[in-house]
Amino acid sequence: MSGLPDTVRTVECAVADFSSIARGKIVGRAEFDAMRGCKLPSVVFGVTLTGGEPETVFGPLLPAAYGDLHLEPDLSTAVPVPGRTDRVSVVCEPTGLLPDARRFSPRAALRQVLQRLADAGLRATVAPELEFFLVERTTEGGLRPAAVPGGSGAREHALEIASLERTAQFAPYFDALFDACAVQRLPVTGHAHESAPGQYEVNFAPGEPLAMADAVWRFKRLARETAVRQGFLATFLAKPFLDQPGTGMHWHFSLQDTTSGRNVFSQPDGQASPRLAHFIAGLQHDAAGALALFAPYDHTFDRMNRGDASPTTAGWGGDDRSVAFRLPPASPANRRVENRLPGGDANPYLTVAATLGLGLLGMERADEPLPEAPALPRSLGAALDALDTSAALREVLGDALVDLYIALKRHESAERNAVANPRHGWDFVHLTEQA
Template sequence: MLLPLAPPSRQDLIHALAHAGSTWVECATSDLGSVARGKQVHADDFVSAAGCRLPSVVWGLTVSAGESAEVFGPLLPKTYDDVHLVPDLTTLAKRPGRAQECTVICEPTGRLRHAGGEFDASALSPRAALRRVIAGYERAGMAALVAPELELFLLSRSAQAPGLEAALPSPHAPVQERACEAYSLERLSHFEPYFDELRTQCQALEIPWSGHAHESALSQFEVNFHPGEPLSQADAVFRFKRLAREVAARHGFLACFAAKPFLDQPGVGTHWHVSLQRRDRRGWPHVFATPEGEDSAALLHFIGGLQCEAAAAMALFAPYDMSFDRIRLSDASPSHASWGHDARSLAFRIPASGASSRRVENRLPGGDANPYLTLAATLSLGLRGLTQAQPPQSGAAESLALPRSLPEALDALTRSQALRELLGDPLWALFLALKRHEHAERSATANPRQEWDLRHLIELA
């Protein structure tokens, strides 16, 4: 059991703020949907409190700001008791464009009481769940390198028209994309001011941007990251999604990570590339390939572990009803837990690569998935496959079919002992309750896609 994040010493806090030259500190934490929640506090108060306090209600809110009776009382305190946000000083950085302000990623700690007893607030943290998985790899003598590919739409909409359309590069620009211009450098150049500012802000926060392009849907783009260790990469995606939306708002349009804004266009994915290395590098370090360049047995076992629990993991990889529009109307989004080499229709793809860069690409997660939960599930299930020598399954067998709806995925998550153990009971139960409440709320509307999906997910997913 991994302990909650330990509060930094007063001396370390003072030194970090002096180095940053900051008077104000933004304490940011991820809710279950990866929306950044927190506070801005004065540096003196930040040092005095070794972070800040935040009401526990944050972890019980739905994406529509709902407060479910199935959550408050049974799973979280009705009194909205405060938790302590403990900063991870390795993530502290100047906030781009804010001369006197820095930002730091925090995790919750502190005892919380509910109808079933009490637990530490760290059990609600998606980031802490990922740290537990990384610790498991350390005990197994391995380390992971991961790299995400993030797709997003740049969109416009008005109060007068409920529909969405391709963004104008600037409010009065005379040009607008009317049909998909896949990989168009000219269309990409129209948005250079946006991507230049976004890239500059990413550099300030050490987000490892490695390139971007127009993708294969109307007004859709993709940003790639250099490989890195899992926790820093999940932090980077958490920060990137927020930056992309904030910078887009300043340029007069929306950056959208919702899974399927247009039913007639490809959806939005966040694909994760994963490779494993042995921590003892005296021998051949690469877990997924032999020195001769062949796929290793460990690679196949890793994929087998992913396949065994893929149906349940879809609740994490596709956390909203709209997410399953991306699966049903696939446009190369996988509908089975398939695997193989190179084809982009596969769930678990082995890209063409040399022995030292052999990797698995998990193509199931949508752009709306929480990066901490996505990586925690991917790495945990892969490690489980490794330790159990789980062989992969081939073909399009019914056993490989993925859920076609959010309720199906939630039912599979309810039955999954492996993912329950990964998340821990507090986070597992809370995730299920929140997602079932969101599904019921959406189902109660006359036009779920228009009144719920496009209202709540376009700016928050």
């Protein structure tokens, strides 16, 4: 038996692929208990965001016969589905069919990195900051800031940064969203109007990396579903408006000694430890390849290439929001690194796995920060080339996952770039509701 409450009649088996969308199925309680999860066709993990089936995937990487995988539940993640008293949602990982189907799972990749940290006597604490836009589609195929709920037609026409009044006008949306977050135990701590029309940021409490990646993945779904119910869209699209700042997903990372609990980025006298520099250097050395994970679509590079406080090099520094790896003002116990490269459309599991994995490698090798900030790739294709040749990221994530990711992203990129007006004809069509 699963140990779920007797009131549960159906179970939502949810699994993360490389996108932000939860895949899976809803099964009856008896079937879930009998199967200890559920089955799902392996084709789900080999199709692109638009349902494309790359020839480089089926056969070379995944079975061409589309056999079933088993979704193995992590019962510690079971939470109610908002609005339902008889259904829970459980995060699962794919197993079976292949020698180890988990090798294609972003969540399993993160767990492996966390095990490497534990083997080194370390644990991590992370805290995400997630930006997104509330928008609606125009008749011309573009996007604009969403109208205020209630039918008045009021909307933001120019930047109203940090406006409590505009934020309050969307209170029905945020109240419903945070109620859903409370039901699913997502540790959101607050929200504010951000630096572009229709843009908001939500903050999360610091926590254990796997739980926080689960929280961000679930939050993105709740944000989108709640918006649709209120008549507009919530999108994590990286750059909805070319003349405005884009959508970031910034993560704060600190490391603690598992025995003493001490922050290893600080020395006993309160000064920064050499391990902090080594961690940052590990990120710098493979930032080019990691950018393929932090900026997963061609569209994401509109955010990277049009500044607006988005980093364009793998630089690091103090309280400077233009660098990739920022050191926010903090006490020695809370000293941390903020990774400002990821866009809101990045996969949270791969983002955290790559950051912690590369940082750990930098510490193990005692890397030193580079004297000049390395330039970052200016296109998805260049970033994918760097990922393909990155021995460090292949060590951190595994060859199977890296090869599958690259195959899917190259197929998506080719499809997108074959469209006459890709920003309106592919990005806004496919990414607005799925990124």
